[in-house]
Amino acid sequence: MLFNGVALYTAERSFGALRETAGWVRDSQRAENLVEHVYRLTVDAETGQRGYLLTGDSTFLEPYSRARDQIGDKLKQLRELTADNPAQVSQLATISALLATRFEQMERTIALKREQRDGAIRDFLLSREGNVTMDSLRLALGGMAAEALRQHERRLQAFTDNLETVRLGFLVELGINVFLVVLGVAFLAQELNRRRREIRDAQQAGAHLAMAVQERTAELTELSHYLQRLQEDDKSKIAREIHDDLGGTLAAAKINLQLLADKIAPEHAQQPRIARIMAGIDEAVRMKRRIIESLRPTVLDSLGIGPALKWQCAQFSSRWGTPCRVELDDENLRLSPDYSTTFYRIAQEALTNISKYAKAKNVVVSLRQHGDDWVLRIADDGVGIDTATPHNPSAHGVVSMRERARALHGVFSIEGKAGRGTVIEVSVRIDPRAAD
């Protein structure tokens, strides 16, 4: 920047000097021309005067009068142009004086001619006074022309020197600019490389992060699958134990009580009490069945996912009074426990949510085949889930449905429209070998 400023300043100064010297050169040229012009005017005046003296015809005086009129103006111009050169100033003073003398001489002879005093004219010519003045004038004009020429050459030299300075300045400026451009390009290239490196590093870091996230998600999915399986196994174990131990105990208690009732008379005072205990045992058996069914529905293991969904829907309808329809592509579909449990638990959570939030009038549960995929769909016509509201961290139903689907590499979706219900869909590709 500083270099450029200095170079520009120098160039501007040199240009100014160049313009000035060009003006001087022009002035010297004009001075040379003016000296020449003054000489020609004087010669023209002499020729006219001579013609008049010889013929007496006044038309010959026309170039003389023109020269006399113009010469003053030319001298004035010459004075202005040479005012700064003392040698020319003094030369011009001599020339002016000689010109005045010469014109005065010519004027005198012309007047003599007008008066027809040819003798006096002859005397004057013979005196060679005019020739002497004219020779001196020619000499003075020649001197001035020579001085003008010398000055012209001096100024031309100065002009050439200035031109050289400007050229040099221009070259320096050009050099600086080329250097700056090269420097700029090098800097830009370096910057570009740095950015490229940064982007590449960021991309690599992003790719690593994405991979880490993917690996961690897969691990978590695997873990959640494992935990769900554990949970299902635990539930099955508890259900079996309740069935075997509690069931056996209750059955034994009922048989013993029946034996006791048979042993005492029907009208015995303890019979109503025995009947109440019997009713209590029956209630305990029903409760045991309900607990077992909720832990691990026997219908799922014995009849398969279709009937299990139907049983679940029937339970929902009878409990909440909301009609629940089941649509199945295959009534007798048998799936391996992983798949049937996943569908069953997702339907269970969806129906629980409908009972809690939907205020639905109708519910439809369907299990349909789309190519190799089986799609479980639970649709209600209730208030509709608002998927835009942030996830409540203490709510696990939807998250666990999604996790169950993911554990089987399935696709889960939940969509709701305000006032038009909620639809949950789980699509799972079922390997034919996974079917029971």
Ligand SMILES: Nc1ncnc2c1ncn2[C@@H]1O[C@H](COP(=O)(O)OP(=O)(O)OP(=O)(O)O)[C@@H](O)[C@H]1O
């Ligand atoms: N069928 C539905 N209709 C309307 N809103 C629903 C429906 N299902 C779920 N929601 C909304 O989605 C939210 C999340 O459901 P989610 O099952 O994850 O949690 P939760 O039922 O509140 O708790 P949790 O299931 O852990 O006991 C619910 O709080 C409810 O506002």
Ligand SMILES: [Mg+2]
């Ligand atoms: Mg829930």
